[in-house]
Amino acid sequence: MDRISPVGIILGLAAILGGQALEGGHITSLLQITAFVIVIGGTLGAVMLQSTPPVFLTGMKLLRWVFRPPATDFESMLGEIVKWGNTARRGGLLALEPAIAQLDDDYTRKGLQMLVDGAEPSVLRASLELDIDTYEDFHRQAAKVWESAGGYAPTIGIIGAVMGLIHVMENLSDPSKLGGGIAVAFVATIYGVGSANLLFLPIANKLKVLIARQVKLKEMLVDGLEAIGNGENPRNIEMRLGGYLT
Numbered sequence: 001m002d003r004i005s006p007v008g009i010i011l012g013l014a015a016i017l018g019g020q021a022l023e024g025g026h027i028t029s030l031l032q033i034t035a036f037v038i039v040i041g042g043t044l045g046a047v048m049l050q051s052t053p054p055v056f057l058t059g060m061k062l063l064r065w066v067f068r069p070p071a072t073d074f075e076s077m078l079g080e081i082v083k084w085g086n087t088a089r090r091g092g093l094l095a096l097e098p099a100i101a102q103l104d105d106d107y108t109r110k111g112l113q114m115l116v117d118g119a120e121p122s123v124l125r126a127s128l129e130l131d132i133d134t135y136e137d138f139h140r141q142a143a144k145v146w147e148s149a150g151g152y153a154p155t156i157g158i159i160g161a162v163m164g165l166i167h168v169m170e171n172l173s174d175p176s177k178l179g180g181g182i183a184v185a186f187v188a189t190i191y192g193v194g195s196a197n198l199l200f201l202p203i204a205n206k207l208k209v210l211i212a213r214q215v216k217l218k219e220m221l222v223d224g225l226e227a228i229g230n231g232e233n234p235r236n237i238e239m240r241l242g243g244y245l246t
Helices: 003-023 031-050 053-061 063-067 074-091 093-100 106-116 121-172 175-229 233-244
Strands: none
Touching: 003 063, 003 175, 031 074, 031 121, 031 175, 053 063, 053 121, 063 121, 063 175, 074 175, 074 233, 093 106, 106 121, 106 175, 175 233
């Protein structure tokens, strides 16, 4: 579990609410259901409009990565590649076939299967790199769902503020209703700017980092399988791929 993410969220909210309290304001004054519905509902609608269903749904599913990032164990991958290299060196590429059934990752299984089936190293690389490009492009589009939310939320907040001021202008003759309208106006702006900069944009940037690590792990696998296919010495493979560990 990524412990820094919840800590960051709590710290950001605590700073805002704590600042409100230090200024003598009431925290409850920041709780406006109308402003929340306008900002979050409007932002969600805008993001859904710009996205295809698969991209939008994947973007929502990727949220869990912020708290439980996918495994990217480069050392373990390096160990597996070196082990496969030693196996292939002793018994040939066909000796790697039993290892395929032990793999859980479809991408790794595909690469090792192609190697066992005798695919040329250049063909293997081209096929796996195409998969990498497709994976990276799709998941980056999914991460942009949150980036787009960070762009729309402040603008939707301004719309909420204008709506609140319109409500105020419509009730100038009734002073008892002025406070509520003004509150919605300012709180909507806070919700828009705050959600964008404390949640949506940080989530998008973190997802981009995690996707980049996944891509780098896949690239390491491709380099290793190609080297095994070319008959390189496992020790040389280990030394060369060691650069990924830094």
